[in-house]
Amino acid sequence: MSSISLSDRHQPFVDTRTGAGVLARITRMAVRYRARLLIGILGTVAAALSQLLIPRFMGQAVDGIHGLLQAATLWNPATRHGLLMVALGLLGASVGRGLFMALYMQQGEALGQRLAYSLRLAYYEKLQHLSFSYHDRVHTGDLMTRGMLDVEGVRMFVNFGLLRTFYLAVLIGFGTYQLVVTDPLMALVAVSFVPVVGWRAIVSRLQLRESWYQLQKRMSILTRVMDENLSGIRVVRAFTSQDHEMHKFDRASRRALLLARKRIRIRVQNTTVMTMTYYASMCLVLLVGGLKVMNGEATVGRLTEFLAFMTILQLPVRQLGMMVNAFARASSSGQRLFEVLDQEPDVADKPGAPALSLTRGELRFEDVSFAYRTDDGDSVALRGVSFAVGPGQTLGIVGPPGAGKSTIAHLVPRFYDVTGGRVSIDGQDIRDVTLDSLRNAVGVIQQDSYVFTSALERNVAYGDPWADRDRIARAASSAQLATWVRSLPLGYRTLVGERGVSLSGGQRQRLSIARSVMLRPPFMIFDDSTAAIDAGTEQRIRASLREVTRQCATIIIAHRLSSLMHADEILFLDQGQVVERGSHAQLLALGARYAALYELQARRTTAAADSEDAGHAPGNGAAADPPAAVPAAADTGVPFVEGAPGAEQVAANGGNGAAHGGNGAATTVGAAGGRS
Numbered sequence: 001m002s003s004i005s006l007s008d009r010h011q012p013f014v015d016t017r018t019g020a021g022v023l024a025r026i027t028r029m030a031v032r033y034r035a036r037l038l039i040g041i042l043g044t045v046a047a048a049l050s051q052l053l054i055p056r057f058m059g060q061a062v063d064g065i066h067g068l069l070q071a072a073t074l075w076n077p078a079t080r081h082g083l084l085m086v087a088l089g090l091l092g093a094s095v096g097r098g099l100f101m102a103l104y105m106q107q108g109e110a111l112g113q114r115l116a117y118s119l120r121l122a123y124y125e126k127l128q129h130l131s132f133s134y135h136d137r138v139h140t141g142d143l144m145t146r147g148m149l150d151v152e153g154v155r156m157f158v159n160f161g162l163l164r165t166f167y168l169a170v171l172i173g174f175g176t177y178q179l180v181v182t183d184p185l186m187a188l189v190a191v192s193f194v195p196v197v198g199w200r201a202i203v204s205r206l207q208l209r210e211s212w213y214q215l216q217k218r219m220s221i222l223t224r225v226m227d228e229n230l231s232g233i234r235v236v237r238a239f240t241s242q243d244h245e246m247h248k249f250d251r252a253s254r255r256a257l258l259l260a261r262k263r264i265r266i267r268v269q270n271t272t273v274m275t276m277t278y279y280a281s282m283c284l285v286l287l288v289g290g291l292k293v294m295n296g297e298a299t300v301g302r303l304t305e306f307l308a309f310m311t312i313l314q315l316p317v318r319q320l321g322m323m324v325n326a327f328a329r330a331s332s333s334g335q336r337l338f339e340v341l342d343q344e345p346d347v348a349d350k351p352g353a354p355a356l357s358l359t360r361g362e363l364r365f366e367d368v369s370f371a372y373r374t375d376d377g378d379s380v381a382l383r384g385v386s387f388a389v390g391p392g393q394t395l396g397i398v399g400p401p402g403a404g405k406s407t408i409a410h411l412v413p414r415f416y417d418v419t420g421g422r423v424s425i426d427g428q429d430i431r432d433v434t435l436d437s438l439r440n441a442v443g444v445i446q447q448d449s450y451v452f453t454s455a456l457e458r459n460v461a462y463g464d465p466w467a468d469r470d471r472i473a474r475a476a477s478s479a480q481l482a483t484w485v486r487s488l489p490l491g492y493r494t495l496v497g498e499r500g501v502s503l504s505g506g507q508r509q510r511l512s513i514a515r516s517v518m519l520r521p522p523f524m525i526f527d528d529s530t531a532a533i534d535a536g537t538e539q540r541i542r543a544s545l546r547e548v549t550r551q552c553a554t555i556i557i558a559h560r561l562s563s564l565m566h567a568d569e570i571l572f573l574d575q576g577q578v579v580e581r582g583s584h585a586q587l588l589a590l591g592a593r594y595a596a597l598y599e600l601q602a603r604r605t606t607a608a609a610d611s612e613d614a615g616h617a618p619g620n621g622a623a624a625d626p627p628a629a630v631p632a633a634a635d636t637g638v639p640f641v642e643g644a645p646g647a648e649q650v651a652a653n654g655g656n657g658a659a660h661g662g663n664g665a666a667t668t669v670g671a672a673g674g675r676s
């Protein structure tokens with residue numbers, strides 16, 4: 001677990017929309033690692049103080065050598081002793097500075113890494129809980145950039161921003177004090193470059209902050225273009241769109257280049273001004289100091305001390321630009337990170353919500369409406385949908401593409417919350433129970449399921465990593481995957497490639513069925529999950545799932561009517577509304593859209609079977625894999641209703657398929673939707 005509590009977003013007086021607020025928040029996070037921070041600060045202060053001793057010792061050394069060179073004191077043991085002490089002091093200060101500097105760098109780096117680690121975890125944890133509607137709006141590439149580059153920006157700040165500020169403050173503040181006490185006029189000249197550099201630093205900070213923000217955005221776009229290109233590589237190659245894709249990438253890349261150039265210009269200009277100012281004040285010190293030495297008002301040693309002080313300041317002055325950049329980058333990176341970290345998921349547990357309590361196992365949609373939130377406003381996907389499905393019952397949903405079928409599947413596990421009406425399980429509104437308990441009870445086999453780059457068995461046992469091989473094998477066998485797995489040299493240990501590309505569409509769908517079956521949830525939703533599987537295999541899957549889903553409330557969404565015609569109730573959905581409902585037989589008797597679809601699919605089947613007969617004249621008259629939209633009964637000549645050969649055979653031209661509960665009447669539902 002991360003040690004960064006997200007609750008710190010509610011800290012008063014810190015507005016993370018401003019750069020200062022963001023930096024204050026990062027600093028507050030760093031303060032949590034008190035010991036490291038303290039050691040780091042003490043290290044920087046000690047390093048700066050020992051560094052300040054060096055010019056003093058150098059001045060004394062020069063004066064000492066000058067004294068030694070006077071013939072009168074050449075053999076004076078006191079002078080020689082004094083010089084030896086100065087040399088030892090110089091050595092001690094240099095060694096001390098080196099050691100303290102190492103301590104500060106080490107602690108600063110460790111602290112930065114620690115902070116980055118916690119932030120990365122907190123960020124990743126947040127991503128696990130952000131609602132789907134957020135992911136719909138924000139591109140994956142953008143979220144990935146934030147999780148990687150922006151965390152880096154915050155990490156760098158600790159060392160090159162926060163701790164270095166202490167270092168510079170002591171070096172410049174205490175050093176100036178030392179010089180002023182020694183010689184006010186020369187001190188004034190020596191530090192005259194500081195205000196100019198400070199001013200340039202602030203200006204460049206603001207410019208860099210803005211351009212860094214822009215650059216980050218460009219990099220996100222670049223990542224997105226690359227991500228889409230790689231994800232859609234087959235489409236790109238199939239349509240020979242490489243040139244078009246190159247052009248798209250070039251355009252995004254060129255914008256990033258222009259911004260990078262602008263950033264370089266800002267940095268070069270500022271570094272030049274800062275360095276020139278520095279050398280100009282060094283010349284002035286030489287002039288004023290030289291005159292003083294000539295007038296006998298100062299020793300050569302003192303002039304050396306001032307020059308050495310300026311030399312020591314040279315590097316930090318140059319690094320002031322880097323420090324400013326660290327501030328600018330951290331404030332924009334932090335802002336982008338906090339934007340995500342502070343997101344309140346749209347779908348979350350209510351405070352003190354109880355776990356779902358399953359009594360009967362009945363799922364109800366009560367006048368449910370839903371609209372997706374998009375950048376262009378709300379897009380209505382469901383209007384007044386009502387149904388109920390209990391244990392051992394099956395609900396079928398059919399309808400044209402975009403009708404809202406998958407949306408229904410998304411609402412049950414609360415991927416989204418309804419915008420009207422309610423979804424309940426055993427009388428409990430699903431918004432009132434914990435998400436974990438709800439999602440454990442609902443298995444959704446998605447239209448396009450994801451396959452992780454991992455062993456097959458790990459993919460099947462994704463929801464229960466401790467499942468033993470037997471359970472995995474049983475689940476795989478229910479999904480008709482076992483025969484194929486046995487044919488693989490490594491069996492269940494076979495690695496399935498990046499995004500499962502080494503699997504066919506049908507294998508992927510079966511894997512996804514096996515994954516859900518493993519958990520035996522009381523509610524199962526198959527969202528077009530057998531579209532890529534031939535009707536014969538689908539039939540076998542259904543037969544073997546029958547045992548597993550005997551007590552389940554099952555929803556089957558499909559375009560192929562053979563997949564759902566055995567359902568207790570079938571909804572015909574169009575434009576988010578239920579336009580017809582009833583059993584298969586009732587809907588056929590109604591003679592409306594469902595019947596027309598059935599007619600169409602059956603007719604296609606007959607045509608396909610005819611052409612098969614004509615073309616190949618198979619001895620047994622059975623077609624091989626039928627086209628996707630074909631009822632299995634028709635093309636194989638085998639009854640397609642699971643496990644009951646001959647029980648419900650439907651004629652290929654299907655005017656009056658044998659029916660479920662033939663006495664009920666189907667309903668055509670008006671625009672208002674909902675069955676009484």
Ligand SMILES: Nc1ncnc2c1ncn2[C@@H]1O[C@H](COP(=O)(O)OP(=O)(O)OP(=O)(O)O)[C@@H](O)[C@H]1O
Pocket residue numbers: 136372373374379380381399400401402403404405406407408447528
């Ligand atoms: N994440 C989303 N954001 C915005 N609109 C969406 C989103 N997902 C779906 N939609 C829109 O909602 C409507 C219903 O989509 P849905 O995916 O439920 O259709 P479907 O019936 O499952 O279609 P298909 O048969 O093609 O799978 C469509 O108009 C679709 O464009």
Ligand SMILES: [Mg+2]
Pocket residue numbers: 405406407447527528
């Ligand atoms: Mg769909």
